[in-house]
Amino acid sequence: MFRLDEQSKIPKYEQLAEEIKDLIFVKVINSNEKLPSIRALSKEIMINPNTVQKSYHQLENQGYLYSIKGKGYYVAPIDMNQIEQRIENELKPEFFRLLQRAKHFGLSKKEILEWLRQVELD
Amino acid sequence: MFRLDEQSKIPKYEQLAEEIKDLIFVKVINSNEKLPSIRALSKEIMINPNTVQKSYHQLENQGYLYSIKGKGYYVAPIDMNQIEQRIENELKPEFFRLLQRAKHFGLSKKEILEWLRQVELD
Amino acid sequence: MFRLDEQSKIPKYEQLAEEIKDLIFVKVINSNEKLPSIRALSKEIMINPNTVQKSYHQLENQGYLYSIKGKGYYVAPIDMNQIEQRIENELKPEFFRLLQRAKHFGLSKKEILEWLRQVELD
Amino acid sequence: MFRLDEQSKIPKYEQLAEEIKDLIFVKVINSNEKLPSIRALSKEIMINPNTVQKSYHQLENQGYLYSIKGKGYYVAPIDMNQIEQRIENELKPEFFRLLQRAKHFGLSKKEILEWLRQVELD
DNA sequence: GTGGTCTAGACCACA
DNA sequence: GTGGTCTAGACCACT
Incomplete structure (x- = not known):
């Protein structure tokens, strides 16, 4: 689902956030749809959970995601x-x-x- | 002559090195031609001399430049x-x-x- | 534990590396024993973490230490x-x-x- | 007459100044005696004239030498x-x-x- | 918390 | 003036 460039000098959390943002805009993931859990995603793309956490957190701050404690992260409604x-x-x-x-x-x-x-x- | 993206997460020294490499390939700067001194360039593009030096040094290691102490950095002959x-x-x-x-x-x-x-x- | 001479023209990272080397030879710190973390030591002797890191890194290159990412630096077995x-x-x-x-x-x-x-x- | 340690991390101008200071204290060179010219000394010990100049200049500032324009550097009277x-x-x-x-x-x-x-x- | 990297400023040695 | 080194602070990736 995601492909991070190990070599790139761009931080991984930034690469991941960008990719997620694209998927949201492109509606591969729709509004109010749940994102993979931090642990699941980190396992899938083989990076540290902290890094995924940082991507999600940043997207939440930028308004692209919202989180529900104990449930997970969800796609926020977006301005087309x-x-x-x-x-x-x-x-x-x-x-x-x-x-x-x-x-x-x-x-x-x-x-x-x-x-x-x-x-x-x- | 050069334009760095301040916002970009790509290190400045890397951005600069890439731009220089392009200029060399494109023959805007020719073989054995002198590059701007570390300090002159650092002043021009408003970054720390150390950062310019890192770019030059990396390009030297990769074989694109050679340096003469006290004189400056020069473009190495390149393989077209x-x-x-x-x-x-x-x-x-x-x-x-x-x-x-x-x-x-x-x-x-x-x-x-x-x-x-x-x-x-x- | 360590005392650096602020006035000395010898680089701090060099002074520190020498002192550590002595402690290793003298077996005040034994093989496979953990050194203080970069930050802990930098705080203790009031210098920049980078400087401590440079000492550790140099000693690693010289074979006196080995490092485990996220864990710390350790004393390598030495040739008496x-x-x-x-x-x-x-x-x-x-x-x-x-x-x-x-x-x-x-x-x-x-x-x-x-x-x-x-x-x-x- | 002088021996600088190329390897040492101590600046050469500092090494040289220290050696000269010692010779003055030890009266190998006496008060009001002329030191070798910058050019002569730099040639003898194979370092850049600027570096010798810096040593002399520093010693002058510290009161160990005085200079006469167009003549050279001389040992100042010292406090025993x-x-x-x-x-x-x-x-x-x-x-x-x-x-x-x-x-x-x-x-x-x-x-x-x-x-x-x-x-x-x- | 751990080690590693990037940017920065001051200083050294040399042409 | 030139390139090179040392010290420093902020940030990244990972335990």
Whole structure:
């Protein structure tokens, strides 16, 4: 379900939180749905429970989750406007930065289009 | 010349090293050309000299730079084959990962193509 | 337990490492015995945890200690032959250098013997 | 004339200054006698002129030397009382510390006396 | 709580 | 002026 990059310099709790956030926006996990327990998830992705705890806790502080003592963590209802924002503020800039790098490496638009063709999207 | 993302969880020295590596591959800085001194660069991008040094030092260990004490850091002659490798190992996977995320967010190929159109590349 | 000379130009981490090494040779701390935690020791001798860590790390590289992540640093089994070597290579030369200086300052053997008398040794 | 320890963590300018100070106290170099020029000395002991300069400068600040522009550095008249002080404050404590270490290493007074016998002192 | 890493500022040795 | 080292504080991952 989740894949953390061991090598990355980005903290694991941050990687995990980002992935969860994506799943929420994308509605793979829906509002008021229960997340896996800290212990279960930590076992599944082979990291320390404390780290999972930190991800959940951070998402709770940011309003993406809420917790019920003794029961677990649940997805909070989300503001759908945020999706547009995230696309504009995160996805798009990252895309342009990547294309800029591709340009530096001497890639042509044609080659990028070829890559794009290889992906199923619609 | 360089722009570091203060917010990013990726260490500054790592961000900087990556940017320098790109400039070397792209031949904005050529072999045996001198890099800005540690202090000059640290002042310019407003970070601690130590952090710049760590970037330079890492690149030296990886063979991208060589240093002369009391004189400065210089670009080492590079193996151009590595460019192909970096495109395959870094750029392409990052591109696909990004498209995957875009898909999750419900973006269509058409929208991506629109973004692509906005970029000067060829 | 340890006393660092703040004034000395010798790095603190070096002073500390030397003192620890002595304690190990002298078996004040025995093989596989746990050292104080980095933070406990740093608090005790009022220096930055990083400095203690550097001492421990250096001793680990030299084979005097081994570490277990999340548990602590431990004394490695030592080769007792090294004691003789250290006496010959460190203690004795230092002693002779000191006597040489004493001579320059016009001290006589008698005065040195007087100093020696003041120390409990046997 | 001087011997610096390349390995030592003590700064070279400090090592040199200490040695010069000793020679002054011990009257190997007398009051108002001229010291070797910075360039000559730096060549002799194979270190950078700047480093010698720093030693001389420090000794001047501490009152052990005075300089005459265009001529060189000279030994200042010294207060002989300082010799006693240096013996008490430097030599003696260092001696006791060394004996303490010797004790830790299991050396007996007899062995120290044997060492002492090997040195010409009187 | 444990060890490990990143950023930072001051100082050293050298050209 | 150059690169290199030492000390320091905050944060990460894990027991």
